Amino acid sequence: MPWVPKRPLWKRFGERSRGFFLKLRELIGHHEIIRGLQSGLLSGNLAHSFLFAGPSGIGKATVAHRYAQALLCTNPQNAGPSQLGCQQCAACHKVELRCHADLQWVEKEEGKTRISVDQIRELTRFLSLTPMESNWKVAIVDDAAQMNAAAANALLKTLEEPPANSVVILVTCRPGVLLATIRSRCMKYYFHALSEDDFARILMEKVDLAHDQWETVRDYSEGDLGFALRFVQEGQLSECHQLIQEMEQLVRAGSLGKLCEVAEYWSQANRFALAQFVIRQWIMEKVRDCVTSESRPQRVRAWLTMETFANEVFSLAETNNINKRLLLEGIFIKVLRISGAVL
Ligand SMILES: [Zn+2]
Incomplete structure (x- = not known):
């Protein structure tokens, strides 16, 4: 567990340093990976991808961004x-502003x-050029799993014959979607979810939230x-609270x-994704309530069936x-029926 002072560091060093310390904290929780990347930099034995x-x-x-900074930094x-x-x-x-001549960010x-x-193809052309302001050309592809088949094949060719002084960082939450031949050419770093403490610390530094929120x-x-x-x-x-209240009201009033x-x-298209998320969580909450309040098994089963049904229809709606x-x-x-509301 990293040591974290009760008083934020940026308060000691002034408001202007705040952004820096917030960024540093984003790296909390990935110490092993940072150390691995640092030792590669120190040894000079760098992978190309x-x-x-x-x-x-x-x-x-964020770590990919910081690694690009480490490669392109003039005062390492x-x-x-x-x-x-x-x-x-x-x-x-x-690099922070994504306007460094030797960095290309592809999304x-x-x-x-x-x-x-x-x-x-543009990324490949960029990597083949001589670095303009540093010793490296760095490209970050985020999310790499979003490449179409032709794009993935084009990238594979570049990874097979990487230009000198080029580094490609592929970022993805779905590595299994990438071509096996792409994965095998990369040095892999697997990131793990942040601990609840790290997650809370980073979030609370960035947004002002009441405890219940x-x-x-x-x-x-x-x-996430x-x-x-x-x-x-x-x-x-x-908006999330609004939908929860509306669902609770529906259950009460049955209108x-x-x-x-x-x-x-x-x-509506701009609300449906959030609605899916809230409804799934709301149903899960009902399942948890039933289990913790030792409701009748039929009731628990009914909510579990509801959860499966919601997951299935939402998956269908995606495709x-x-x-x-x-x-x-x-x-x-269905929710109202299980809740015993009368329509
Ligand atoms: Zn620097």
């Missing part, structure tokens, strides 16, 4: 013992579902820090008109063009 794999939202891309001797890059030089700042483009072969975020994000931050910062926490209204509202309003109505009607 890395695979950072592990659950989403726990800091893989000033980096602290648990740091990657000095975080002070112009190169580190440019799926706005409105697209996959990383295209053109993006990977914090518990909701922790439960709903299931350790990136999700938790978006969840709070994009106002989804309050068919209200049920259709709620289903219509949450079936099929299903009417989402009808789907939600069906789920709500």
